[in-house]
Amino acid sequence: MTTIADVAKYTGLSRATVSRVINNYPHVSEQKRELVRQAMMELGYYPNSAAQSLRNQKTGIVAVLVPRLTNPFFTSIIEGLEVIAEKNNLQLLICQTKASKQKELSFLKLLKTKQVDGLIFTAIENEWSKIEPYVDCGPIILCNEYQDDATVPMIKLDQYNGSYMGTKHLIERGYKKIAFCGGGSESGLSLDRKKGFLAALSEAGIKGEDKWMFPFVYNIGDGKKVMKEILAMDDRPTAVFTSSDEVAAGIIKEAKDNNLTVPEDIAVIGFDDQAIAQIIEPEMTTIYQPSEEIGRVTMEVMIELLNNKAQSKMKMIYELPINLVIRKST
Amino acid sequence: MTTIADVAKYTGLSRATVSRVINNYPHVSEQKRELVRQAMMELGYYPNSAAQSLRNQKTGIVAVLVPRLTNPFFTSIIEGLEVIAEKNNLQLLICQTKASKQKELSFLKLLKTKQVDGLIFTAIENEWSKIEPYVDCGPIILCNEYQDDATVPMIKLDQYNGSYMGTKHLIERGYKKIAFCGGGSESGLSLDRKKGFLAALSEAGIKGEDKWMFPFVYNIGDGKKVMKEILAMDDRPTAVFTSSDEVAAGIIKEAKDNNLTVPEDIAVIGFDDQAIAQIIEPEMTTIYQPSEEIGRVTMEVMIELLNNKAQSKMKMIYELPINLVIRKST
DNA sequence: GTGAAAGCGCTAACAT
């Protein structure tokens, strides 16, 4: 392995000068600078990043916690994060939590061990008090997810309004018996979606039915299960509000497999507006979330914090709009 | 920041002893071991990973290069890689190349700068000669992808046979005018798929038509484009062999949108057997690839190489089987 | 403009 000392010896200069060239510092004569560059090439020298991290007390790496990489919504956020990260010479360390509290906590250790400079949650399982102790180790940001008691920046989408609009749309179409599929949590994103849903209902004088509320529904398989439960009911809903396009796709597929017509027999609205929304038949009405953009904004805030250690523990809330895309499933 | 020296001072022991406890080395009395553990807790000590990497000359991180995270086939490989990595205390560094030669090369630098111990390609854009210089920096493995002149382990799926089986199935169903959608490369995986396709054709005495060969086709949008081209033809194929379920989904959707019936007017076969294959109507005949398994096998080989520096440059080929899943689109 | 040297936090010989 060739080190900075090798380059120094090879050029007859000191390690300090070589370092200055590596880091593009001024006060090196153009001639020596070129000499060093040449030597680095010839020797195939690359700075050892562990040594740099140790010395500089920073790694240039930011961790991103996602529940599941197989969900296109999260990979799309990552796309946005990556664009900005790359421009700023930051590496993303993508960590899959599988929605496990324990895994989440274990990835937080990356901050303690200085393996990363900052950390971004795109979903969060643990209550904030468990996360709190880590905020001293480097900037933490909540992206997409949010929690009332968190003391860090949160970049969120207007979930309340999103589900309010979606639900209102169903009501305007004449549906009154509306089921709701959501996540498990009774806070943050999940809670706001539920609130928006209920607000639209009550505004129209409709009472929500507990038996039509389905929590812990996340993917295609879950959607199929929900539809099966609905099919077994005597009093079936005529429309379903879902928490993701994947869930909606599962519901639609299962409905069709049981000879129901969408939206005549049952209307379904998705959430996210991923590719699948336009592949399935009927094409899906859904709530578009600017997932790449939320990623970009988040990383911009992260970079701000990284350069500005002072304010990293400030509670800030950025909210991006969300909108309804009407297609054929409602 | 609390360091090993703080723990040493706090316990009245030496840094060496503390280090021994951290790394679970023997020759420390149970009493002092407990004392140190207690102190680490109380002080909130976590070892600095940059210092460990520098000292140990290894990072415990393996890079995985994927073209696009939004393709479920690759995230599924990652799932497999991750399972085994986790068991062996390895971190994955997931790198998205966007199928760019330049990005690929730039990620290879991670090996040079010692930011990772090894690197896995799940697809490869550059010719092998460009990669070759990096094999000295740590184990490199080709997973899913392969190249004849590569001198490293390759874990591949039997692409030739997969596309042979798929094509034969189409022929047995009575289709003779068969289009082919593939990737861009004329080597490795892409080439083998083409070979398998052509072999099945020629075995049946069918001549492949150049005008029905579509290269550089990767996602839903590409699939739609291909279908549009087909629609514009005077002499249309009656079946399409595709390189992924996403492509097939795009083709099927576009066909239906133009009032063609699948498979009566045009049959379509996918590749991968992802979730979308069972969501679309008609449900898709496709070629199942054991994507998680190939990930697991790859990481097992990686771990072997990491422990066994000697043989990391050996050319080995592992081949996993692939099989046909017949549904309704053919 | 350039060099000498200290030290980032850790581990592993080697000594006791």
Next chain:
DNA sequence: ATGTTAGCGCTTTCAC
């Protein structure tokens, strides 16, 4: 069983 110490490769004062 425990401690002393050198050094991993790099950057950054502080001299000159």
